[in-house]
Amino acid sequence: YRISLRDDRILASRLGKLFPRDKNAGAEGSYRITSLYxxxxxxxxxxxxxxxxxxREKFRLRYYGEDxxxxxxxxxxxxxxxxxKRSVRLTPEQVRRxxxxxxxxxxxxxxxxxxxxxxKLLGKGLxxxxxxxxxxxxxxxxxxxxxxxxxxxxxxxxxxxDFLNPAAFCLPxxxxxxxLEVK
Numbered sequence: 001y002r003i004s005l006r007d008d009r010i011l012a013s014r015l016g017k018l019f020p021r022d023k024n025a026g027a028e029g030s031y032r033i034t035s036l037y038x039x040x041x042x043x044x045x046x047x048x049x050x051x052x053x054x055x056r057e058k059f060r061l062r063y064y065g066e067d068x069x070x071x072x073x074x075x076x077x078x079x080x081x082x083x084x085k086r087s088v089r090l091t092p093e094q095v096r097r098x099x100x101x102x103x104x105x106x107x108x109x110x111x112x113x114x115x116x117x118x119x120k121l122l123g124k125g126l127x128x129x130x131x132x133x134x135x136x137x138x139x140x141x142x143x144x145x146x147x148x149x150x151x152x153x154x155x156x157x158x159x160x161x162d163f164l165n166p167a168a169f170c171l172p173x174x175x176x177x178x179x180l181e182v183k
Contacts, residue, residue: 008178022138066166
């Protein structure tokens, strides 16, 4: 849900009194996320999301803050109304190789997710498309396995911007509002 900055501040204040913040949050209570999304030449993942297709998947690379020592390839999927995620860690050098179109090394690993990613890169023409960067404040309700997230300062850039450069320039994509998500 898209909410105003005023509602964001009120909600964050109230949630902060009831629930602990995500353990990865910094002193200010939030952390930065940078993701690089992959899609087919015809933007299949984007179109399926917009059309509400029940059975879909998307791949992304993601790191937090400016720390490039922890980068993950993630596959998110939705089927019959249920969501899931698989992930594997990659090194900056492995990411550089993927972005340069050097995929062969993925077959030399023992991780099934990397095999699937390789097959999509070659079989479906999956390519890096869009960088998305934002600041997240997350609150947890452990007994119900619930996360409430407030995503702020959402920015985007084309994949040609250096994904591995934490200072790379990205443009704001929304007016001054926040995206609220309950997971």
